Amino acid sequence: MTETIELALKTLEAQLNQPLETALEACARCGLCAEACHYYRAEPKVEHIPAYRSEQLRNVYRYEHDFLSRVFPAWTGAKKLDEVTLANLSEMAYSQCTLCRRCTVNCPLGVDTPLMMRAIRAMATATGNAPEILVMLADAAIEKGKDPSFYKDMFLEQIREMEEQLRDITGDPNASIPVEKQGTKILYVPLAGAHTILPPAVVFNAAKEDWTLSIFEAANYGVFLADVNRAKAVAKRIVDEANRLGVKEIVIAECGHAYASYRWDVPNWFAGQFDFKVRSLIEVLAEYIRDGKIKVDPTAIPEGVTYHDSCNLARNGGLIEEPRYVLNKITTDFREMTPNKAEAICCGGGGGLVALAEYTERRLAAGKPKADQIKKTGARVVVAACENCRLQIGDLNEHYNLNVRITALTDLVVRAMRLPKPLPGTEAEHLFEGEGALVEK
Amino acid sequence: MTDKPALSLDFKGLLCPMPVVKIAMAMKQVKVGQTVEAVATDPGVMADIPAWARTSGNELVELEKREKDIRFVVKRAK
Numbered sequence: 001m002t003e004t005i006e007l008a009l010k011t012l013e014a015q016l017n018q019p020l021e022t023a024l025e026a027c028a029r030c031g032l033c034a035e036a037c038h039y040y041r042a043e044p045k046v047e048h049i050p051a052y053r054s055e056q057l058r059n060v061y062r063y064e065h066d067f068l069s070r071v072f073p074a075w076t077g078a079k080k081l082d083e084v085t086l087a088n089l090s091e092m093a094y095s096q097c098t099l100c101r102r103c104t105v106n107c108p109l110g111v112d113t114p115l116m117m118r119a120i121r122a123m124a125t126a127t128g129n130a131p132e133i134l135v136m137l138a139d140a141a142i143e144k145g146k147d148p149s150f151y152k153d154m155f156l157e158q159i160r161e162m163e164e165q166l167r168d169i170t171g172d173p174n175a176s177i178p179v180e181k182q183g184t185k186i187l188y189v190p191l192a193g194a195h196t197i198l199p200p201a202v203v204f205n206a207a208k209e210d211w212t213l214s215i216f217e218a219a220n221y222g223v224f225l226a227d228v229n230r231a232k233a234v235a236k237r238i239v240d241e242a243n244r245l246g247v248k249e250i251v252i253a254e255c256g257h258a259y260a261s262y263r264w265d266v267p268n269w270f271a272g273q274f275d276f277k278v279r280s281l282i283e284v285l286a287e288y289i290r291d292g293k294i295k296v297d298p299t300a301i302p303e304g305v306t307y308h309d310s311c312n313l314a315r316n317g318g319l320i321e322e323p324r325y326v327l328n329k330i331t332t333d334f335r336e337m338t339p340n341k342a343e344a345i346c347c348g349g350g351g352g353l354v355a356l357a358e359y360t361e362r363r364l365a366a367g368k369p370k371a372d373q374i375k376k377t378g379a380r381v382v383v384a385a386c387e388n389c390r391l392q393i394g395d396l397n398e399h400y401n402l403n404v405r406i407t408a409l410t411d412l413v414v415r416a417m418r419l420p421k422p423l424p425g426t427e428a429e430h431l432f433e434g435e436g437a438l439v440e441k
Numbered sequence: 442m443t444d445k446p447a448l449s450l451d452f453k454g455l456l457c458p459m460p461v462v463k464i465a466m467a468m469k470q471v472k473v474g475q476t477v478e479a480v481a482t483d484p485g486v487m488a489d490i491p492a493w494a495r496t497s498g499n500e501l502v503e504l505e506k507r508e509k510d511i512r513f514v515v516k517r518a519k
Contacts, residue, residue, distance in 0.1 A: 136465055137458050140492040150495075151488035154506070158484045192457035192485025217485070219458070355462050387456070 004127045005081050009064060011126040015119050023112045024061050027051055033113065036106035038346045039096055041369040050103035050113040053096065056089055057116045090124035093117040094131055095359040098350035098366075100311035105342060121226035130225050134352050138221035138230045145237035148215055155215060162194055166201050169421040175205040180245060181212035187247040188281075189214040189238055189258070191387055196253040199410040199423055200281055206417060207293040211251075214241055218258035219387075224352030228269070235266045242276055249277040251284055254408050256312030256350065256386035263317060280313065282385050285413050286322040289329050300416035301331040306379035308337070308370070308393060309344035310386035323385055323409055330416035335377040345369050347384075349392025364399045367392060371400040385409045446478035446514060447471040453510060457485040461493045468499060468517050476502060476516045486511055 033050040034040045040048040047053075055077070062069035062078040069078030079085060099114040107113075124130045144151065159177050166175045177197065178184070188204065188211055190196040197213065204211045216238050222231030242250055252259045259280045267274045288294045307327055313319040320341045327334050339345065348367035353359060370393070374382055382397075382404050384390045393406050414423055448467055452460045460481045467477045487506065490513050494501040503514040 133462055133465055136493060136497055137461060139496040140461065140489060143492040143496045144488060151491055154487040157506075158487060192489055193483045195456060195483075217457070221458075355458050357462065357466060391456070391459075 002083065004083060005086065008086050008123040008127050009081060011123045012061070012064075012119060015122060019112060020115055020119060023054070023115050024058055026109045027054060027058070027111050028109060030108065033103035033107055033111075036103045038098075038100070038102070038348055038369045039366045041345070042348075042366050047092075048096065050097075051111075053092055054111065054113045054116045056092065057120055060085070060089075086123065086127065087129060089120045090129040093120035093124065094134075094351070094356065095353070095362055098311070098346050098348060098353055100346035100350055101315055102311070102343070102346060105315060118226040121224070122228075125225045125227045125230075130227075131352070131356050131358070133355055133357075134221050134225050137219075137355065138225060138227070138234060141217070141219070141221065141237075142230065142233045144216065145233065152215060158194070159197070159213065162198050162201070165198060165424060166205065169419050169423060170202055170205065171420040172205060175201070177201045178212045179215060180241075183246045184210045184212045185247065186211040186249050186251050186284075187214055187238075187242050187245060187276075188212070188251045188253070189216065189218040189262075190253045191219055191255055191258075192217045195408070195411075196255075196387070199408070199414045200253070202414050202417070202419065202423070203285065203288065203294060203410060206295075207288045209293075212245060212247070214238060216241065218252050218255050218262070220258055220261050221352065221355075223257055223261050223265070231261070231265070232269050235261065235269065238262075239266065239270050239274060243273060247276065249279060251279050251281055254281055254385040254387065254410060256310035256317075256388060259319075260312040260316050280317070280319055280322075280385070282313070282319060282323050282326065282409055285410060286325045289326060289413075294413075294417060296330050296413060296416040297418050298329060298416075299332055300418065301381070301412060302333065303381055304333045304335055304377070304379035305331045305381045305383060305412075306335045306337055306374065306377040307340075308347060308374075308382055308384040308389055309340055309342075310384065310389050311344065311346050311350055313385055314344055315342045319385075323383070326409060326413060327383065330413060333379075335379050337373040337377055345373060347389045347392045347396070349388045349395075354388050354391045354395075360395075363392065364395060367396045368400070371396045371402060374402055374404060375400070380404055381412075382406045383409050383412060444476065447475035448477045450477065450479040452479050452481035452483075452486075454482060456483050457489065460486045461489050464490065464515060465493065465497065468497075468515065471517050473517050473519060476514050478512065478514045480510050480512050482510050484511070486513065490515070 059079040069076040097117040220234045263278045347370045500516040
């Protein structure tokens with residue numbers, strides 16, 4: 001056995017807890033998961049059936065854990081792990097599963113195929129078989145946490161420029177973007193880039209919220225690598241910042257995996273150091289509108305609008321009614337996709353896929369069911385509250401000629417706030433001209 | 442000012458993490474010692490590109506914020 005294979009098996013063993021062992025033992029081979037998977041819906045072949053994918057890991061697990069399988073592997077399909085099998089498993093786990101968990105909720109036994117794909121991803125990461133770019137992005141984020149001084153001055157300079165823009169578009173000379181302010185109620189964690197800072201800043205200022213901006217970004221590529229050490233190191237930056245500032249709540253930008261991670265994983269990873277409420281920005285938007293903290297024009301968006309449920313926000317996060325509440329307050333023609341909510345079909349961009357150029361063709365093919373759903377609604381505007389989903393739907397828009405505009409929920413809310421000037425650099429700016437008329441592409 | 446870059450790329454309009462993804466891919470297309478120049482509009486690159494350069498072992502030669510965009514030059518170091 002080579003060192004690589006030894007490490008891969010050791011990594012698998014380290015992950016064997018009750019949920020994973022149950023998933024590895026419980027499949028009834030009914031095949032109901034096939035139609036649940038967007039890969040299979042797009043290309044109905046056996047490799048795209050979640051149960052088939054899981055079976056590839058089960059074969060390795062059986063060889064290691066079942067006496068009969070070890071002695072007579074051909075009887076049970078057991079397979080001794082070798083370098084080629086490991087490479088094939090790794091490619092499958094990173095390119096043919098977005099960890100959306102639609103198969104899990106449609107499985108009569110609740111078999112968690114994504115949990116098995118995560119186990120393979122962890123084996124791949126430990127042995128250098130993970131996609132290099134995901135490792136690079138995770139390591140760059142950790143580096144930013146080690147020594148923020150190398151970019152902090154530039155960051156603060158940009159925030160001051162954004163603050164000028166904020167005052168200009170809101171007409172409020174006192175509007176501000178506080179950074180590292182002590183003792184605020186909310187620590188808002190954006191993604192990299194002004195598009196997830198300026199629109200929320202408009203909303204927080206209008207609601208007179210007690211908030212401060214994080215100097216870090218919410219995205220966590222360690223999660224996609226199923227590498228708990230890297231994922232914890234990325235998250236630690238924000239946990240430390242929240243503790244240092246003494247905030248009460250962490251609000252995560254419109255980002256599916258970041259929300260799921262901070263809502264469900266991080267409190268466990270940092271038990272004892274994590275005494276914060278975690279909310280997604282979309283929950284905050286719903287609260288502000290419900291409580292009258294921000295005023296929105298219910299007729300602001302007259303065009304047909306549909307909403308894409310991010311798997312991490314809806315199916316895995318339970319944020320189903322909040323975005324719909326917001327959209328029903330600012331649109332006059334909201335159209336649901338079918339199926340939707342907890343049964344929503346994945347767009348195909350999750351699990352880190354949008355960052356992996358080598359799998360672009362596969363990703364676009366797997367996105368066809370989502371493209372068909374969007375087309376069927378006839379909507380001209382697609383709202384997605386997750387950056388990866390927006391990037392993927394943007395690519396689907398071009399690939400399948402959908403002729404839609406894709407926007408974040410916050411951008412649309414800001415549009416409905418009827419500010420003196422439009423938000424610069426967002427889709428919402430291009431979306432409308434004058435009083436809500438859609439501009440043709 | 443650096444030598445003429447081996448590649449000049451336009452990342453305008455690309456949002457995080459695409460500028461990092463694209464520059465990492467571009468570095469594989471040039472030889473050690475050669476440089477890649479890129480122009481982006483996402484302010485996130487001001488933090489992400491220096492961090493990526495540090496961890497990937499490439500050298501960030503220039504990073505300048507201009508009126509409407511951000512220009513950076515990276516040298517392939519290994």
